[in-house]
Amino acid sequence: MNEKTTPVTGHSGSGSSFRPAMEPSLWKLSREQARGVRPVQDVPEGAVKDLPSEVLRKISLGLPEISELETIRHFTRLSQLSRGVDTHFYPLGSCTMKYNPKVMDRVPALPGFFDLHPRTDEFAMQGFLGALWDLSELLKEVLGMDAVTLAPAAGAHGELTGILMARSYFRAKGETGRREILVPDSAHGTNPASAAMGGFTVRSVPSNGSGHIDLKALEQALSNQTAMVMMTAPSTLGLFEEELGEVVRRVRSRGALLYMDGANMNAFLGVLRPGDLGFDIVHINTHKTLATPHGGGGPGSGPVGVKAFLEPYLPNPRIVREGKEFRMVDRPESIGSIRSFVGSSGVLLRALAYMRMLGKHGLRRVALYALLNANYLKKKLEDVLPVTGEGLCAHEFVLSAKVLEKEGVRAIDIAKALLDEGYYAPTVYFPLIVPEALMIEPTECESRTTLDGFARDFRRIVERARSSPDELHESPSKTPVGRPDEVRAARDPILTDPLRPSLFPPGNAQNG
Amino acid sequence: MADFIPHTQSETREMLDVLGLSSLEDLVGAYPKAGLFPELPLSGGGLTERDVLSEMKRLASKNAGASSVVVFRGGGSYEHFIPEAVPALIGRGEFLTSYTPYQPEASQGLLQAIFEFQTAISSVYGMDLSNASLYDGATAAAEACLVAIRHTGRTVLLVSDGLDPSISNVIKTYVEGLGGRLVTVPLVEGTTRLSDLEERLDGNCAAFIGAIPTFWGTVENFTGFRAALESRGALFLLHANPHSLSVLKSPGEWQADLGTGEGQPLGIPMMAGGPYLGLLTASRAFMRKIPGRLVGQTADAEGRTAYVLTLQAREQHIRREKANSNVCTNETLLSLAALAYLTLVGPQGFREAGETSHVNAARLMKGLAGLPGVRILFPRTPHFHEFVVELSLPARDVSRRLLEMGYLGGLPLEGWPVLGGSNRMLWCATEVRTSDEIRGVVSAVGEILSGREAR
Numbered sequence: 027m028n029e030k031t032t033p034v035t036g037h038s039g040s041g042s043s044f045r046p047a048m049e050p051s052l053w054k055l056s057r058e059q060a061r062g063v064r065p066v067q068d069v070p071e072g073a074v075k076d077l078p079s080e081v082l083r084k085i086s087l088g089l090p091e092i093s094e095l096e097t098i099r100h101f102t103r104l105s106q107l108s109r110g111v112d113t114h115f116y117p118l119g120s121c122t123m124k125y126n127p128k129v130m131d132r133v134p135a136l137p138g139f140f141d142l143h144p145r146t147d148e149f150a151m152q153g154f155l156g157a158l159w160d161l162s163e164l165l166k167e168v169l170g171m172d173a174v175t176l177a178p179a180a181g182a183h184g185e186l187t188g189i190l191m192a193r194s195y196f197r198a199k200g201e202t203g204r205r206e207i208l209v210p211d212s213a214h215g216t217n218p219a220s221a222a223m224g225g226f227t228v229r230s231v232p233s234n235g236s237g238h239i240d241l242k243a244l245e246q247a248l249s250n251q252t253a254m255v256m257m258t259a260p261s262t263l264g265l266f267e268e269e270l271g272e273v274v275r276r277v278r279s280r281g282a283l284l285y286m287d288g289a290n291m292n293a294f295l296g297v298l299r300p301g302d303l304g305f306d307i308v309h310i311n312t313h314k315t316l317a318t319p320h321g322g323g324g325p326g327s328g329p330v331g332v333k334a335f336l337e338p339y340l341p342n343p344r345i346v347r348e349g350k351e352f353r354m355v356d357r358p359e360s361i362g363s364i365r366s367f368v369g370s371s372g373v374l375l376r377a378l379a380y381m382r383m384l385g386k387h388g389l390r391r392v393a394l395y396a397l398l399n400a401n402y403l404k405k406k407l408e409d410v411l412p413v414t415g416e417g418l419c420a421h422e423f424v425l426s427a428k429v430l431e432k433e434g435v436r437a438i439d440i441a442k443a444l445l446d447e448g449y450y451a452p453t454v455y456f457p458l459i460v461p462e463a464l465m466i467e468p469t470e471c472e473s474r475t476t477l478d479g480f481a482r483d484f485r486r487i488v489e490r491a492r493s494s495p496d497e498l499h500e501s502p503s504k505t506p507v508g509r510p511d512e513v514r515a516a517r518d519p520i521l522t523d524p525l526r527p528s529l530f531p532p533g534n535a536q537n538g
Numbered sequence: 539m540a541d542f543i544p545h546t547q548s549e550t551r552e553m554l555d556v557l558g559l560s561s562l563e564d565l566v567g568a569y570p571k572a573g574l575f576p577e578l579p580l581s582g583g584g585l586t587e588r589d590v591l592s593e594m595k596r597l598a599s600k601n602a603g604a605s606s607v608v609v610f611r612g613g614g615s616y617e618h619f620i621p622e623a624v625p626a627l628i629g630r631g632e633f634l635t636s637y638t639p640y641q642p643e644a645s646q647g648l649l650q651a652i653f654e655f656q657t658a659i660s661s662v663y664g665m666d667l668s669n670a671s672l673y674d675g676a677t678a679a680a681e682a683c684l685v686a687i688r689h690t691g692r693t694v695l696l697v698s699d700g701l702d703p704s705i706s707n708v709i710k711t712y713v714e715g716l717g718g719r720l721v722t723v724p725l726v727e728g729t730t731r732l733s734d735l736e737e738r739l740d741g742n743c744a745a746f747i748g749a750i751p752t753f754w755g756t757v758e759n760f761t762g763f764r765a766a767l768e769s770r771g772a773l774f775l776l777h778a779n780p781h782s783l784s785v786l787k788s789p790g791e792w793q794a795d796l797g798t799g800e801g802q803p804l805g806i807p808m809m810a811g812g813p814y815l816g817l818l819t820a821s822r823a824f825m826r827k828i829p830g831r832l833v834g835q836t837a838d839a840e841g842r843t844a845y846v847l848t849l850q851a852r853e854q855h856i857r858r859e860k861a862n863s864n865v866c867t868n869e870t871l872l873s874l875a876a877l878a879y880l881t882l883v884g885p886q887g888f889r890e891a892g893e894t895s896h897v898n899a900a901r902l903m904k905g906l907a908g909l910p911g912v913r914i915l916f917p918r919t920p921h922f923h924e925f926v927v928e929l930s931l932p933a934r935d936v937s938r939r940l941l942e943m944g945y946l947g948g949l950p951l952e953g954w955p956v957l958g959g960s961n962r963m964l965w966c967a968t969e970v971r972t973s974d975e976i977r978g979v980v981s982a983v984g985e986i987l988s989g990r991e992a993r
Contacts, residue, residue: 367811
C-alpha cells in the first residue's frame with residue numbers, strides 16, 4: 027500500500043505568496059476518536075456475534091476521524107480551489123458548459139422522486155414512470171426518431187448501446203460479415219472505444235483540408251463489411267457537414283447504418299432533427315444540452331433515439347403505456363440490460379422539466395443563441411489565431427496555435443495563461459486533426475460583455491506569446507499550484523493518500 | 539419567456555450586425571432547409587419557475603417514496619441515513635458546475651477530493667487502489683469482467699448465483715462484444731461451494747465473480763477460492779455492498795484481484811434508480827489495466843503537492859479503439875457524496891450503521907418467522923441485512939396490500955431466477971428502521987396472511 031512511497035511534501039513554495047494555500051488531506055486532519063455525525067443512537071452489544079468469525083472484517087476501515095464542522099470547512103475549502111460555471115466563464119469546447127438553472131436542482135430533490143425505491147411496485151410509481159414516458163415522447167420529437175431509450179448513463183454508454191443494437195440488427199438479418207465501424211478522424215475518442223467494446227473493428231476515415239469528411243476516402247472505406255458509420259453533427263470542428271446528404275446516400279446504398287454522436291445537440295435543439303437528416307441512431311448528452319450540471323465529470327445521461335426498424339433491440343426494460351398505466355417490460359430481441367435500474371432518473375427528470383420550462387420557442391433560442399455567441403466570438407478572434415473551417419460555424423469553433431511555434435508557445439501555454447486571466451481553459455489538442463487546437467464553445471448563456479472581455483484577454487495573451495513567450499511558459503501563477511509534474515505522477519503513481527495508516531495489522535500484509 | 543439567455547434585444551441586434559446578418563435565423567444558413575424549425579409538442583412560451591415546479595410536484599406526489607411509506611425493500615437500492623451536510627457540500631457550485639478536471643491548476647480542490655475518495659473507497663474494500671467511479675454497480679462489475687477477459691485472453695466467466703441477476707444480465711450485455719460467456723455457479727443453502735467452483739474451473743475461465751453479501755442476503759465464506767482460481771490462472775472478482783463491509787470481510791481480505799460495488803448506500807438517495815455510483819477497486823497489479831479516471835499525487839515545479847488525472851494512456855481520449863474502456867463521463871459528484879458521507883460518519887459511525895442494519899434485519903427475520911404462513915429460506919446460513927421468505931400467499935398481492943397499509947414490503951420475487959418464485963419476497967431492514975416500524979410491518983404481514991386485515 028504505497029508504503030515505500032513518501033508523501034509529497036506540501037510546503038508553500040517560494041516567491042509565490044499570491045497562490046491560494048492548498049488544503050491538508052483528510053488523513054492529515056484526522057484525530058483519533060474524533061466524531062462527526064452519528065447515524066444511529068445506540069448499538070446493542072455484540073451486534074454481529076451471530077455471524078461466524080471467518081466472514082467478519084478484521085482490518086481497519088482506514089477512514090478519517092474528524093468533526094462535522096471540520097468536514098464542512100475541508101470540503102468548502104476544496105471547492106474554493108476549483109472552478110465551475112457558477113464562478114468562471116468555462117469555454118471548454120465540446121463540453122457545453124452552460125448555465126443549468128438552479129430550479130432544476132430542486133426537481134429531482136422532490137419527495138416522491140429522491141426517496142423513491144427503483145423496485146417499487148409499478149402501480150405505486152405511476153408519476154415517475156409517466157414522467158419518463160413523457161420525456162421519451164418529447165425526445166422522439168426533438169430527435170426526429172421513432173423510439174427512445176432513457177437507460178444509458180452517459181454519451182459513451184449511449185454509443186455502446188447503439189453499437190450493440192447494430193450488432194443485434196445485422197445478426198437478425200444474417201449479415202454477420204459486417205464487422206467494421208467507420209469513424210472520422212475528427213471523432214470523439216469514445217466513438218472508436220465504444221465500437222471496439224462492442225466487438226467491431228474500427229476504421230478511421232480521414233477528413234479533408236476544410237475539416238469535413240473526405241467523401242472519396244469514405245467511399246473507399248465503405249464495403250459489405252461496414253456495419254455502421256459514426257458521425258458527429260455538427261462536427262467536432264463546430265461545422266455542419268456540408269456533404270451530409272451525400273454521406274447518408276452512400277452509407278445507405280451499402281446497407282450500413284448511420285449513427286449520430288449527439289454530443290453537440292445544443293446546436294440543433296428545436297431547430298434541426300437528426301432523424302430528418304437521415305441518421306438511424308442518435309444519442310443526446312442530456313448533461314450537456316438539457317440542464318444537468320457536469321458535477322466534476324458526471325453524472326450524466328445519454329438517451330438513444332432510433333428509427334422504427336431498430337426499436338426491438340432497445341435495451342431492457344422498456345417503458346410502455348397500457349391504457350392509462352405505465353409499465354416496464356422486457357423484450358426478447360433486446361440487446362439486454364445495460365445498467366442496474368431503469369435510468370439516471372435524477373438527470374432525466376431535469377431534462378423533462380427544462381424542456382417544459384423553455385417551451386418550443388425557448389428551445390429554439392438555445393440553439394440560435396449558442397450559434398450567435400460562437401460566431402460572434404469567432405469573429406472577434408479569427409484575426410488573432412487561424413480558425414479551421416470557413417463561413418459560419420455552429421456552436422463552437424477551433425483555433426490553431428501552430429503559428430506560435432517559432433516563439434515556442436503551444437496551445438497548452440495559451441490555456442494556462444487564460445487560467446491566470448480568470449477563465450477556465452478551452453479544450454486543447456482536440457480534435458486531433460487540428461495541430462495545437464484550442465476549441466472554444468461559449469454556449470448561449472454568456473453575455474456579450476463576457477465574450478468581449480474574453481476576446482480582449484485572449485488577444486492580449488497571444489500578443490504576449492509573441493513579445494515575451496517565457497512568461498507564458500511560467501503560467502499559471504495565480505492558481506493554487508503551478509503546472510503539476512505529470513510524468514512523475516505516471517511513473518510511480520501515488521493513487522491513495524500515503525498519510526492513511528496501514529489497514530492491515532503489523533506482520534499481516536495480506537494484500538498486495 | 540424563460541430561457542436563461544442574457545442578451546438584450548439591442549445586444550442581439552449589434553452582435554448580428556458584427557456578423558453581417560439580419561436575423562438569428564440567418565445563423566443556420568449552413569443547415570439544410572428541409573426540416574428546419576420542426577413542430578414540437580410543447581407550449582410555445584414555456585412555463586414559469588413556479589409552474590414547472592408545481593407540474594413536477596404533481597408527478598412526484600403520485601409515487602410511494604420513503605417519505606410516505608416505510609421501506610423494507612433493498613435488492614440493490616437501499617434507504618440509508620444521509621447527513622444533511624452531504625447535499626449541502628456537493629451542492630457547492632464549484633463542484634456541481636465543473637467539468638472533468640482536465641486543467642489541474644484550476645481544479646485542485648476537485649482533484650484532491652477525488653484522490654481522497656479513491657483512498658477512502660480502497661480502504662473500505664481493503665484493496666490497493668480505486669478509480670474515480672463508473673456509472674453504477676452493475677457496469678462496474680461488467681467492466682471488471684472485461685478487465686479479466688483482456689488480462690487472461692480467456693472468455694468464460696464463472697458467475698455465482700449469489701450475484702444480483704440484474705447485474706449478471708448487464709455483464710452478459712457488456713461481454714458479448716468480446717465473445718464473453720457466462721457460466722453460473724449454483725448456490726447450496728444460499729452459498730457457493732468451493733467444490734462447485736472447482737468443478738467448473740478450467741483453462742478457459744477468465745474469472746469467478748462472487749457477491750458480498752449475496753443478492754439473497756446470505757454471507758459467503760470464500761475460503762480457498764483465491765488459491766483455486768490462482769492455480770488455474772483465473773481472476774478473483776468480488777462485488778460487495780460497501781455498507782456491509784463495515785462488518786463483513788472485505789474483498790482485499792479475501793485476496794480478490796478486483797473489488798466492485800454499488801456506492802448508492804454511501805450517502806446517495808434511492809432516486810428511482812439513479813444516478814448511482816459504480817465502485818471499482820483493484821490490487822496494484824491491475825493499476826494500468828482498469829478503466830476509468832484515476833487521480834494521482836505529484837508536485838509542481840516548486841515542490842507544492844499537486845493532484846492530476848494520471849495514467850491517461852489507458853483512456854479513450856488518448857488510446858481511442860485501444861483504450862481499456864469507452865467510459866468518459868462518470869459519477870464524480872456522487873463520489874464526492876460518498877466521500878463526504880464516509881468522512882461525516884467516520885469509521886465508528888460507519889460500523890455502527892452496518893451493525894444496526896444487521897440487528898434490525900435479524901429482528902425482522904425473527905418477527906416474520908414467528909408468523910403462520912411464513913418460511914425463511916436458509917435460516918441457518920448467516921445473513922447480513924436481507925433475507926428471502928416464502929409466503930402462503932402470492933408476494934405481489936402481499937406487497938400491494940402492504941403498500942395500502944403504508945409499507946414498501948419485501949421485494950416480490952415473481953419471475954426472478956435462482957431463488958425467485960411467485961410466493962417469495964426479499965426483505966431488508968437498514969439502520970434507519972425503528973423497533974416500532976419492524977413490529978408494525980410484522981403485524982401487518984400477519985394480518986394479511988391470516989386474512990384479517992381491513993380490506
